[in-house]
Amino acid sequence: MMFTRMFVRLGACLHRLPKRNAQPPALWPPGITRGPCAASRTQHTASHSKSCLWQLREDYFELSVSGLLMRFDYVWLRDHCRSASCYNTKTNQRNLDTATVELGIRPSNIRMDEETLFLTWPDGHVTRFNLAWLVQNSYEGQKQRAVQPRILWNSEIYNEAKVPAISCEGFMTSDEELKQFLKTFLLYGIAFVEDVPPTLEATETVAQRVSLIRETMYGRVWNFTSDFSRGDTAYTKLALDRHTDTSYFQEPCGIQVFHCLRHEGTGGRTLLVDGFHGADKVLKEAPGNFELLSRVPIKHEYIENVGAYHNHMIGVGPVLNVYPWNNELYMIRYNNYDRAVINTVPHDTVQRWYVAHRALTSELRKPENELWVKLKPGKVLFIDNWRVLHGRESFTGLRQLCGCYLTRDDVLNTARSLGLQA
Numbered sequence: 298m299m300f301t302r303m304f305v306r307l308g309a310c311l312h313r314l315p316k317r318n319a320q321p322p323a324l325w326p327p328g329i330t331r332g333p334c335a336a337s338r339t340q341h342t343a344s345h346s347k348s349c350l351w352q353l354r355e356d357y358f359e360l361s362v363s364g365l366l367m368r369f370d371y372v373w374l375r376d377h378c379r380s381a382s383c384y385n386t387k388t389n390q391r392n393l394d395t396a397t398v399e400l401g402i403r404p405s406n407i408r409m410d411e412e413t414l415f416l417t418w419p420d421g422h423v424t425r426f427n428l429a430w431l432v433q434n435s436y437e438g439q440k441q442r443a444v445q446p447r448i449l450w451n452s453e454i455y456n457e458a459k460v461p462a463i464s465c466e467g468f469m470t471s472d473e474e475l476k477q478f479l480k481t482f483l484l485y486g487i488a489f490v491e492d493v494p495p496t497l498e499a500t501e502t503v504a505q506r507v508s509l510i511r512e513t514m515y516g517r518v519w520n521f522t523s524d525f526s527r528g529d530t531a532y533t534k535l536a537l538d539r540h541t542d543t544s545y546f547q548e549p550c551g552i553q554v555f556h557c558l559r560h561e562g563t564g565g566r567t568l569l570v571d572g573f574h575g576a577d578k579v580l581k582e583a584p585g586n587f588e589l590l591s592r593v594p595i596k597h598e599y600i601e602n603v604g605a606y607h608n609h610m611i612g613v614g615p616v617l618n619v620y621p622w623n624n625e626l627y628m629i630r631y632n633n634y635d636r637a638v639i640n641t642v643p644h645d646t647v648q649r650w651y652v653a654h655r656a657l658t659s660e661l662r663k664p665e666n667e668l669w670v671k672l673k674p675g676k677v678l679f680i681d682n683w684r685v686l687h688g689r690e691s692f693t694g695l696r697q698l699c700g701c702y703l704t705r706d707d708v709l710n711t712a713r714s715l716g717l718q719a
């Protein structure tokens with residue numbers, strides 16, 4: 298009874314809400330436009346046993362669950378209606394034509410029980426939201442969560458973690474093993490598969506277990522030696538300092554796969570450095586440097602005119618790429634060889650950019666952050682090219698390295714389909 302009375306009073310109150318451009322009311326004003334979630338007027342809902350309060354505000358609906366204060370714009374609530382006419386649960390696609398929703402829409406009635414928020418719109422349409430769904434999908438909930446949980450590492454942390462390599466057979470045949478592999482890969486940004494036949498075909502098969510191969514101007518699955526057949530230092534015996542690949546693409550390749558099929562000579566070890574660990578140190582020691590590197594766009598470039606190859610690639614973007622809502626780093630673009638002329642930065646920022654870039658470089662070059670591995674036939678290395686930098690020692694003799702790039706979306710797709718957060 299009391300509940301019904303409350304709806305009526307709420308409805309009446311809503312009609313009196315001021316226009317959008319009017320002065321907003323004071324926060325949590327006394328009145329009837331707020332309440333606890335449960336039918337009883339206690340502060341705790343029975344099913345969640347979580348403190349839950351709500352309030353109608355002029356421009357948005359305010360909901361507090363277990364201390365998390367969330368704000369939902371009314372047009373957002375209408376747009377995200379999951380009723381059968383608004384949303385197709387078979388295809389998981391929106392049916393509602395959002396352009397038909399009045400941008401200043403407000404509910405004419407609103408009520409809440411222990412688990413559900415009910416909104417009635419002026420045309421009579423009813424929207425129901427499960428509270429857990431709202432928490433899960435709110436901006437405030439998203440802001441608190443890491444999109445991708447990670448373990449930042451230096452060589453000691455990585456070595457002490459004793460991350461097991463997965464054997465090729467298990468990797469190819471068991472989804473549980475594949476999941477273990479991907480879990481490691483997502484946490485550390487590198488992972489190994491062992492006992493792979495040392496052939497191009499086997500490498501391709503292993504790579505395709507995880508994702509789709511991203512073909513580039515280097516080919517689909519490449520197999521290269523120091524023959525300088527392409528216009529890039531990678532095709533020599535020279536050392537390569539730490540870098541990420543294809544920084545000159547608008548979307549750098551997500552994953553790099555390496556398999557050393559043969560090496561008769563000395564040197565040639567692979568260097569791995571967790572770029573996110575380095576960037577995190579910069580953030581903690583000098584947030585201004587981190588901010589600058591995440592804000593200033595620069596160009597990278599690949600210009601090749603060797604034999605029949607003529608390529609000119611340009612990629613634009615900051616060194617550090619962060620999600621704007623939580624400042625979480627999701628991609629580092631770091632390649633001093635391929636960095637193009639800086640002409641996207643005004644003169645009064647250039648010096649500060651170099652200072653910030655130097656701070657990051659110094660961090661990335663600290664010996665304790667370097668993980669050196671010698672790739673051997675049979676051992677396939679997967680590198681998250683958006684996170685972990687790679688390099689190599691100079692070498693002598695014949696060294697044959699094969700591998701490919703993978704599309705990142707499809708790696709994450711595989712991980713999600715196995716129940717991992719990615």
Ligand SMILES: C[N+](C)(C)CCCC[C@H](N)C(=O)O
Pocket residue numbers: 515519521529530531540541542543544632634635
């Ligand atoms: C891996 N593979 C040998 C095919 C290509 C090497 C690309 C090297 C380039 N400088 C870059 O960093 O993107």
Ligand SMILES: O=C(O)CCC(=O)C(=O)O
Pocket residue numbers: 531537542566567687688689698
């Ligand atoms: O030769 C290697 O081990 C690595 C080459 C490399 O860094 C690259 O291809 O990007």
